[in-house]
Structure formats: C-alpha cells, structure tokens
Amino acid sequence: MWTRAIAAMARQGLPRIYWALFTLVLIGMVTAPQFRTASNLANILEQSAVLAVLALGQAFVIAGGMIDLSVGQLVGLITVIACMMFEAFPSLSPLVIVGCIALAALVGLINGELINRLRMSPLILTFGMLSVLQGFIFMLTDRSVGQVAPAITFLSNGRVLGIPVSLVLVAVVGIAAYYALQRSIFGWHLLAMGNSSDSARKAGLNQFSLTRTAFLVSGLCAGIAGLLVAGRLGTGFPNAGIGLELDAIVAVVLGGTPLKGGRVSVIGILGAVLFLGTLSNLLNLMQVPAFAQIVVKGLIVIVAILADRPGRAARLA
Amino acid sequence: MSAESKPFGHSTRLPSLEKAAVWIVLVVLLLVAGLSSEAFFKLNYLTNLLRQAAPVGIAAVGVTFVMLLRGVDLSVGAVISMSAVLCALVMDGRPENLWLGIAASCVCGALIGLANGILVAHGKVSSFIMTLGMSIVVYGLVQVGSGGTARGIVSPGFREVVNSRIGGVLPVLVICLLFAVAIGIFLQSRTRFGRSVYLIGANPEAARLAGLPVNRVTVVAYAVSGLFAGLGGLALLARTGVSGTNPGAGMEFDVLAAVVLGGTTFAGGRGSVGGTFAGVMVLFIALNLANVAGLPFAAQLIIKGLIIIIASAAHSWIGAGSGGRKQE
Numbered sequence: 263m264w265t266r267a268i269a270a271m272a273r274q275g276l277p278r279i280y281w282a283l284f285t286l287v288l289i290g291m292v293t294a295p296q297f298r299t300a301s302n303l304a305n306i307l308e309q310s311a312v313l314a315v316l317a318l319g320q321a322f323v324i325a326g327g328m329i330d331l332s333v334g335q336l337v338g339l340i341t342v343i344a345c346m347m348f349e350a351f352p353s354l355s356p357l358v359i360v361g362c363i364a365l366a367a368l369v370g371l372i373n374g375e376l377i378n379r380l381r382m383s384p385l386i387l388t389f390g391m392l393s394v395l396q397g398f399i400f401m402l403t404d405r406s407v408g409q410v411a412p413a414i415t416f417l418s419n420g421r422v423l424g425i426p427v428s429l430v431l432v433a434v435v436g437i438a439a440y441y442a443l444q445r446s447i448f449g450w451h452l453l454a455m456g457n458s459s460d461s462a463r464k465a466g467l468n469q470f471s472l473t474r475t476a477f478l479v480s481g482l483c484a485g486i487a488g489l490l491v492a493g494r495l496g497t498g499f500p501n502a503g504i505g506l507e508l509d510a511i512v513a514v515v516l517g518g519t520p521l522k523g524g525r526v527s528v529i530g531i532l533g534a535v536l537f538l539g540t541l542s543n544l545l546n547l548m549q550v551p552a553f554a555q556i557v558v559k560g561l562i563v564i565v566a567i568l569a570d571r572p573g574r575a576a577r578l579a
Numbered sequence: 580m581s582a583e584s585k586p587f588g589h590s591t592r593l594p595s596l597e598k599a600a601v602w603i604v605l606v607v608l609l610l611v612a613g614l615s616s617e618a619f620f621k622l623n624y625l626t627n628l629l630r631q632a633a634p635v636g637i638a639a640v641g642v643t644f645v646m647l648l649r650g651v652d653l654s655v656g657a658v659i660s661m662s663a664v665l666c667a668l669v670m671d672g673r674p675e676n677l678w679l680g681i682a683a684s685c686v687c688g689a690l691i692g693l694a695n696g697i698l699v700a701h702g703k704v705s706s707f708i709m710t711l712g713m714s715i716v717v718y719g720l721v722q723v724g725s726g727g728t729a730r731g732i733v734s735p736g737f738r739e740v741v742n743s744r745i746g747g748v749l750p751v752l753v754i755c756l757l758f759a760v761a762i763g764i765f766l767q768s769r770t771r772f773g774r775s776v777y778l779i780g781a782n783p784e785a786a787r788l789a790g791l792p793v794n795r796v797t798v799v800a801y802a803v804s805g806l807f808a809g810l811g812g813l814a815l816l817a818r819t820g821v822s823g824t825n826p827g828a829g830m831e832f833d834v835l836a837a838v839v840l841g842g843t844t845f846a847g848g849r850g851s852v853g854g855t856f857a858g859v860m861v862l863f864i865a866l867n868l869a870n871v872a873g874l875p876f877a878a879q880l881i882i883k884g885l886i887i888i889i890a891s892a893a894h895s896w897i898g899a900g901s902g903g904r905k906q907e
Contacts, residue, residue, distance in 0.1 A: 380891075380895070380896075383839060385835075386836060389836055390886075391888070393881070393883045394884035396884075397884065400877035511707075511708075512708065512712075515705060521708065551723075553722040553723045556722060557720055557723065558719075559719070560716030560717075560719055563708065563715060564713065567702075567705065568704060
C-alpha cells in the first residue's frame with residue numbers, strides 16, 4: 263500500500279510549488295545565518311501547523327468544486343469556546359477537546375446540509391455563516407478569555423527530541439487526507455463532482471452525501487486548527503481566525519488544486535503551506551518592514567499562481 | 580439573453596420570474612422592515628439607507644461585469660481603501676487639489692483593474708486567487724503609503740457638497756449611486772461591450788470561435804470594476820470625511836454578496852446591473868433592520884449572516900426551474 267502510494271507520487275513528480283520552496287530555502291541558507299538553525303526550522307514547522315490542518319480540510323471542499331469561507335471564524339469560535347471551557351472545567355479537558363472538535367464538525371455538517379437543502383451557492387452560504395459565527399464569538403466575548411489546557415499547549419508548542427509535536431499531528435491529518443482524497447472511492451467521487459457536477463449527477467453519484475462529507479471534514483479540520491491556535495495563543499482571542507480562510511484557500515490553490523475542483527494534491531498543499539511559512543519567516547529574519555512584507559506576500563501569490571498555471575486551455579475563471 | 584445562448588440551460592421556462600426574484604425578495608424585506616419600524620417608509624430614512632449603501636453599491640456595479648464573465652474581483656475592498664486614502668493624501672486639505680485627488684483615485688483604481696484584467700485574461704489563471712493576491716498587494720501598498728495611520732485631509736467643500744441634500748431631500752451621494760447604476764445599465768444593455776460580456780460569460784469557447792475579442796473584453800471588464808471600486812472609495816471618503824488606514828476592509832465580501840443576491844451567478848452569462856442594485860438594497864436593509872431593532876453588535880452580525888442566507892435561498896427558490904446548484 264505504502265510502496266504503491268510512493269510509486270504513484272514519483273510518477274506524478276513533485277508539485278511545482280516545491281521548486282519555489284527549495285529556492286526559498288536556498289536563499290535563506292545563503293543570506294540569513296539564523297535561518298538554518300534547527301530551532302528556527304522547527305519554528306517554521308510549528309507555525310505552519312494551523313494553516314496546514316485548515317488547508318487540508320479546505321482541500322476536500324475545493325476538490326469537490328465548492329468553497330468554505332466560514333472556517334476562519336470557526337477557528338476563532340472554537341478557540342474562544344475551548345479556552346472558556348478549559349478554564350471552567352480544568353479536570354475535564356479531554357471531554358472539552360472532544361466536544362470542541364465535535365462542535366466544529368457539526369457546524370461543517372450544518373453548512374453542507376444547508377447547501378444541499380437550500381440548493382445554494384456554497385460561497386454565499388458559507389459567507390453568511392462567516393458572519394453568523396463571528397456574531398456568536400462576539401456574543402461570548404469581546405476580549406481574550408480563559409486559558410488553555412496543558413495538553414493543548416503541548417500539542418501546539420511541545421517538542422520531543424527537538425521535533426515539534428504539531429508536526430506529528432499534521433502528518434497524521436495529511437496522511438488521512440491523502441488516502442481519503444487520492445486513494446479512495448470517496449475521493450474519486452468527490453473529484454468527479456468537482457470536474458463536472460452535471461456528469462457526476464448523471465453517473466448516479468450521491469452529490470448530497472459528498473457535499474455533506476466534504477463540509478464535515480472541513481469543519482472537523484477547523485476544529486483541530488482552532489485548538490492548535492488556542493494552544494499557541496494560550497488564551498481565547500476572539501479575532502484569532504480573521505482572514506485564515508483566505509490563507510487556507512491560497513495554500514490549497516498554490517498547492518496545485520484549481521478552485522474549480524476536480525484535481526487535488528495533498529503533497530502540494532503541504533508544500534504550499536511550508537512555502538508560505540518559510541516566506542514569512544525569512545522576511546522576518548531579513549527585517550523587512552511589516553507593511554512591505556504584505557506587498558511581497560501578495561506579489562508572490564500572483565507570481566506563483568502565474569508560474570503554476572497549466573499553460574493551455576483558455577479558461578476565464 | 581441567457582436563455583437563447585444556453586440551449587441546454589434550464590432557464591427557458593420562467594426567465595422573467597427568475598429575474599424578478601431579487602425584487603420580490605426586496606419588496607418582502609421592505610414590508611417586513613416597514614412592519615417592524617415605521618421609520619423605514621420615511622423618505623429620509625430610505626435616502627439615508629441609500630447613502631450608506633453608496634460605496635458598496637457603486638463598487639458592485641463594476642463587479643457585476645466581472646462576474647458575468649465567470650470571474651470574480653476580490654480586490655475591490657482594497658481598491659476602495661486605496662482610493663479613499665490616496666484621495667485624502669493628494670487633497671491634503673487644499674481646495675485646489677480637489678479634482679486632482681478625485682482623478683488620482685479613479686486612475687489608480689482603473690489601473691489596478693487593468694492589471695487584474697491583463698493578468699487574468701492573458702495569464703489564464705483563477706481570477707479568485709489572482710484578485711486575492713492583488714488585494715493583498717494593494718492593501719500592503721496602502722499601509723506603506725499611509726504609514727499605518729490616518730493621514731491626509733479632504734479638501735474643504737468635498738465632503739459638504741457630496742453630503743448635502745438637493746432641495747433638502749435627495750442626497751448628492753444617492754444621485755451618485757443612481758448615476759453609477761445608470762451607467763452600468765447603459766454599458767450592459769446599450770453597448771457592444773455589454774453584449775459581448777453576456778455572450779462570453781455564457782459560453783467563452785463559442786464566443787471565441789465566433790470571433791469576439793474575449794481577452795480585450797475581459798481586460799475592459801476588470802478595468803471597469805477597478806474604476807467603479809475607485810469611485811466607491813471616493814463615496815466612502817465623502818461620507819465619512821476621514822480616510823483611516825483600511826476603510827474598505829472586508830467590503831469585497833459585501834460587494835460579492837450583493838452581486839450574487841442580485842442574481843448574477845458564478846457560472847456567468849446571467850444577471851444584471853439592475854439586479855445587483857436590488858441585491859445591494861437587500862443587504863443594507865438587512866443590516867439596518869438589525870440596527871433599528873436595537874440589537875447588540877454580535878446579534879447584528881448573526882442577523883446579517885442569516886438574512887444573506889435566507890435571501891439567497893429565497894432567491895434560488897423563487898427562481899427554481901432555473902434551479903440546480905450553482906456551485907462554481
């Protein structure tokens with residue numbers, strides 16, 4: 263099973279974003295001496311964990327030709343709720359963890375179910391949901407609340423033998439996502455729906471079930487990401503998730519998954535997340551001013567998307 | 580228009596009802612609003628509502644053309660910010676710089692749109708990500724330019740004139756909004772550009788084979804979107820009087836929601852500027868309804884989200900038969 267997966271990967275070659283990543287790492291090695299220290303590299307991995315999990319969840323939705331804009335605020339909501347609960351019930355932290363992930367999955371399920379039943383555009387529905395979730399966050403609190411359980415701190419910031427614990431978590435989620443999206447019947451069907459919703463329906467695929475599952479996974483991943491954010495911040499910050507959904511979408515697309523769906527690469531997404539993490543790390547080390555960093559980041563997104571285009575087939579969207 | 584160009588589409592049965600859907604939603608929402616508070620039927624209140632809606636509404640007119648072409652323009656929020664900040668910086672509180680500031684904002688908005696258009700049309704890349712990247716760049720430039728604080732002062736007279744009410748009733752800003760919508764409708768239905776947009780959006784391949792200048796029309800559409808976003812930024816600056824550092828933050832999603840509520844789908848080729856105007860109104864009545872009810876900010880956010888969802892659901896329900904999921 264493993265050998266087949268690796269053989270398939272070798273056949274397809276590494277996604278193009280890895281060339282950008284290697285270049286960036288090379289530049290870092292040469293220009294910034296602090297860059298190549300083991301602790302800095304571990305830092306990059308640690309900082310990338312939230313985005314990695316979130317992007318992998320988003321990949322399910324985008325692979326099916328849909329989009330989930332609500333995940334950023336869902337991360338914020340879970341961060342706040344988790345920290346409030348950890349503080350209120352310090353002895354029940356395993357239960358709180360399970361509860362938070364279940365709640366996030368439930369929100370994802372509601373998204374999918376509403377899209378199915380109301381026959382709505384996922385973009386509009388999840389945009390509405392973004393606002394609703396933000397409202398819930400501010401109903402709970404308008405400032406940082408609570409504190410995080412030690413277990414979550416360990417998950418986010420802990421290192422065993424210098425290896426970040428969150429890296430293990432990302433690896434587990436990544437492998438699961440790889441098998442679900444690229445090695446399973448479910449993945450085939452989801453990609454078929456992304457390729458052509460019409461043909462998938464005519465072929466008798468259950469689009470409702472596919473949609474529901476994709477959003478469920480997206481919510482689940484947002485829940486895990488929310489706990490990771492809580493661990494990193496140490497407290498429930500209501501604005502923690504603002505804009506994360508767009509970062510996740512950028513990572514998915516830079517990783518070689520078109521927004522129309524129908525194609526997906528988990529390895530590519532992980533590469534794109536690392537690329538974005540390394541970029542901001544390097545810009546910080548080079549002491550580029552914060553505002554200029556924003557410009558550089560935007561330009562890199564544009565250049566990367568231009569460099570990664572298929573280069574054939576006229577398409578507008 | 581779309582019915583003929585999409586022979587296998589589903590909208591052949593009730594095109595008129597589909598087009599009217601957003602207006603029906605608007606009327607129902609207005610009735611609900613009127614029932615909940617008598618203020619809604621006062622002329623002053625309605626014109627105030629339109630004044631609030633002007634920045635988003637003006638930008639939404641431009642984005643409609645991009646979405647008719649199966650694209651999307653997420654950079655409008657950043658362009659609105661850019662326009663407001665740049666205009667205030669150029670004006671610098673001096674009356675002689677009034678028109679210079681306005682012109683600078685319009686030109687920069689159009690240039691950013693032009694860059695979007697060229698990159699999307701000739702790069703053949705996803706407009707979502709391309710304009711998202713552009714919005715990050717523009718946002719960063721605005722921050723660099725403003726230094727992270729609210730700088731620049733509007734010229735005397737600018738704010739006063741745009742905020743005045745003609746005859747004490749009709750605000751100039753509302754006239755600007757209606758004028759922008761009128762220009763949009765003119766572009767859409769009376770020009771070759773408008774017709775090309777519909778044809779290309781309905782079927783780009785067929786349009787290309789028929790010899791339509793697909794790339795040129797795409798570039799123009801994005802430039803129009805940038806220009807209108809620039810004008811929206813000016814409207815915002817005139818309404819508030821201060822530029823801030825990122826006044827258009829998040830507005831791209833309000834614009835997007837308004838356009839989609841107005842019946843323009845991501846599948847392209849269907850929708851209209853008139854529908855977009857109705858969509859803008861639905862959105863802002865929803866916001867005001869929550870406001871008038873005296874709900875706290877958190878509840879307002881929830882209601883805004885729910886109304887976007889319900890209005891859009893009602894819209895696709897009324898337009899059923901055109902049905903199916905629009906998931907592109």
